[in-house]
Amino acid sequence: MPHLAVNVDHVATIRQARLAAEPDPVTAAALAEVSGAAAIIVHLREDRRHIQDRDVEILRRTVKTRLHLEMAATQEMGGIARRILPDLVCLVPEKRRELTTEGGLDVAGQEGALTAFIVPLAAAGIEVSLFIDPDPAQIAAAARTGAGYVELHTGTYAEAKTPAARQIEFDRLLAALDQARGLGLLVNMGHGLDYANIMAFARVSGVNEYSIGHAIVARAVITGFPEAVSRMADIVSGFVS
Template sequence: MLLGVNIDHIATLREARKINDPNPLDAVSICKLAGADQITIHLREDRRHIHDIDAKAIIEQSALPINLECSINNDIIDIVCKLKPFRATLVPENRNEVTTEGGLDLESNFNKIDAAIQKLKENEIEVSLFIDPNNKSIELANMLEATWVELHTGSYANIFAMLYTNLKHTQHSIKELELSQDELINKLNKSLEDIKTASNFASNLGLKIAAGHGLNYQNVKNICNIKEISELNIGQSIVARSVFTGLHEAITEMKKIVNG
């Protein structure tokens, strides 16, 4: 299984002081030496972490393929076409969110997504769609002729955190917070089964399958065991671990888990 390392949060640390250090570009060579297969960055509309100059430098200088996450905003798509990453992953964006809260609404945005995909393909950029793990979204992704789907694992990761780390966070609903341990276990199993079912369905349609969001050293193994998934994109947990171990060791440790 391939490991894409998302280095956005290195830029987040830089933006905390609005200075030029740390530079996310410096992480690229470390990621390669540590065994990462891909670099993932998200060029958000509000530029809260990665800036255009970061994306340009990383794409031009990286020895690893670059997966550039972006919204379907026309101006952003135009920028991506000029930058020419190896892959563009189209994701939903809400400027008030802390992090991406769910998959793309393919049905409501079908025509706009279709236009974005066609433009990206004209510029020889591979396209992935970040979607919730359900058959309807996968059917629409197939109709849109995406090459990849990246399944949103946030629900699974959130329930796992509530169950095994006693995490109480505002991203969870009041209803979830009131669930018993047995109810949370059932909910976790259902979430994992949804990812398995979606992966199998997507594979049968000929789509390539990635997964990501909220994955960490504790919860990733269950996702690694889904044979149809060929790539994981993981960022925050790796960068957080690197504060204590260094980036090379943090990636190496995650790569060992991913490879079983």
């Protein structure tokens, strides 16, 4: 069965709104793990708007499952990754003004630079994923960079306004999944997935991991972190492998 990876960025977003000590994403990560998460995700942004360096350092010492670090492909972030040694780095595009990540990396347009960036990460024993749109050219380029994974951007599917539009995006994701696996890549999916729209993937085979953050944190505000994570973990555990 696929795994559930829980992104705790928005626990830190709440904390940083008051520049306070709580709520602590480290505590949230521990609760997520005991409630069924198979991995913890944090995005260390260049502007440090939510997750802080301190969070990543403590999480590396305390996470019992897998620690996944989302980051831009910059010299600073590469150095942090090689020092912290997360289990997986997911390279994402990053804009200062965006509310959240908007679309996937242009791997086809940056193939040489990304290939060079991945080399020292792989040498340090870090697995690498590329966050990309379900586009054939991007998938083909990703397979040539040396990355072992892609994370398919599900945001367009999640934000589709009509059933017909959503079906088109769902079919694009399925085609991308088949292409990526055919090229030897492991496939994760994430962005905008929630307790309702994820159900379309219940009979989709070949997905390694679903990355979910905002929906879980939003539910946790009402029901608590253990319930929010365990409910999503129960859903994903029922999917085909």
